[in-house]
Amino acid sequence: MDAIFKALNDPARRALLDSLRDRDGQSLSELETQLDMTRFGVMKHLRVLEDASLVVTRKSGRFKYHYLNAVPLQEVIDRWIEPLLAKPAARAVIDLKTQLEGPSSMTDKPDFVMKTFIRCTQDALWEALTDPAQMGTWHFLAGGVRKEDDTYIYETPDGGTMMRARTLETDPKSRIVSTFEPNWEGGGAPSRTIFLLASEGDHCALTVEHYDLSVPVVPGEGVHDGWARWAAGLKTYLESGAAHRFNSMAGAGA
Template sequence: MDAIFKALADPARRSLLDSLAAKDGQTLKELEAQLDMTRFGVMKHLKVLEEAGLVIPRRSGRFKHHFLNAAPLEEAIDRWIAPYRPAAKATLTLKQRLETPMTDKPDFVMQTYIRCTRDALWDALTDADQMAEYHFLARKVTEEDKIYRYYFEGGEPMFTARTLEAEPKSRIVSTFEPHWEEDAVVSRSTFLIDEEGPYCRLTIEHRDLKYPVAPGEGVADGWTRWAAGLKTFLETGQSVRFSAEAQKEDEPA
């Protein structure tokens, strides 16, 4: 917590976060051009933000891209107003470590730590019945030949995910094919699993998105709610759907 407030105390670091909020995944050169300071100075500020978990660096070829990680801010907020922000619990333990090299730059990156075994996490990510238990909107998921189809509560198709690559209990790459809009662009999602004692670190990456990612909206909000359901399901065994619709259903009449 102290590292977060220390990182936010400097106006230059706040400017860097504002810049990443407006355009995520910028390189050092892009960020340097926006501040009246040396390259070394910008690097020092980025290091502080990385240590606080507010920025996640990601190398692609010769370039290092920087992504805003809002989870530590959610954790700080959740400490005082958790009863009013159930969705904030989604990524309380998100961290900034990304270790697996990729050849192309992701449009969205997120991490969470889940108290579970590698086997349990892998099963939750590949078993259609379990997927339907924790997804924030899908009420039914089917699987055939590693093609997963998600359905809304009324039975309407939500999206399809075709497995492109799979390294057992370590990595999954699949398509993301929305069915809720015409001419939807097919994108790619990646799950990376690393085990750390009693915890598993799950990294989520999303590529080839049609629109820029805005923190707390669209794709970012969807992954936050999805991760909240997955984490709760694995750690408590309870099926909780972190969606506005589900919250309305749970409200007393």
């Protein structure tokens, strides 16, 4: 947490975060033009933000793209503010119709990136992400999840289809590539997601990359808000064993 306050205690670093909030996924060259300092100076500030996990990066070809990661800030809010507002069982971090039959390309740039850390084993994280029974327990919005062949079908509470996710590629316990096919109004066109899992001793790092989005990524809304609630449910489930749906429409006991 000290690293977070250190990172925020500089106007240049706050300006970089503001820029990424307005337009995520910028390269060093793009960010460099916005500050009155050398390229090396901007790199040093970005390194501090990365060390605090406030910025995560994704390399594509010769370029490295930077993304705002809201998880550490949410943890700070949860520590001092959330207990004054509510007492959930656990509060954690801030979830193609076109055919994608061939191997996914790792040279394109994701539209959204989120990284979080969960106190669990890599096996447990993999199971929570691939077992439909578990997924239906912790998912913030789905009433249940079932699997048909290589496709996960997320159901609404009344039994309708909320979305589909067809598995395109897997590297057991470390990587999942799947479609993201929303069936709700305003969900946008089908897109693609990649989950990257890595063990770090007594906890795991989980990175979510979302590609080919047809809707804008606005902090605190839509895609951004959905993934934050998705991650909160997953983290709570794995760390406490208790299922809590972080759905804004659900009651405290949901």
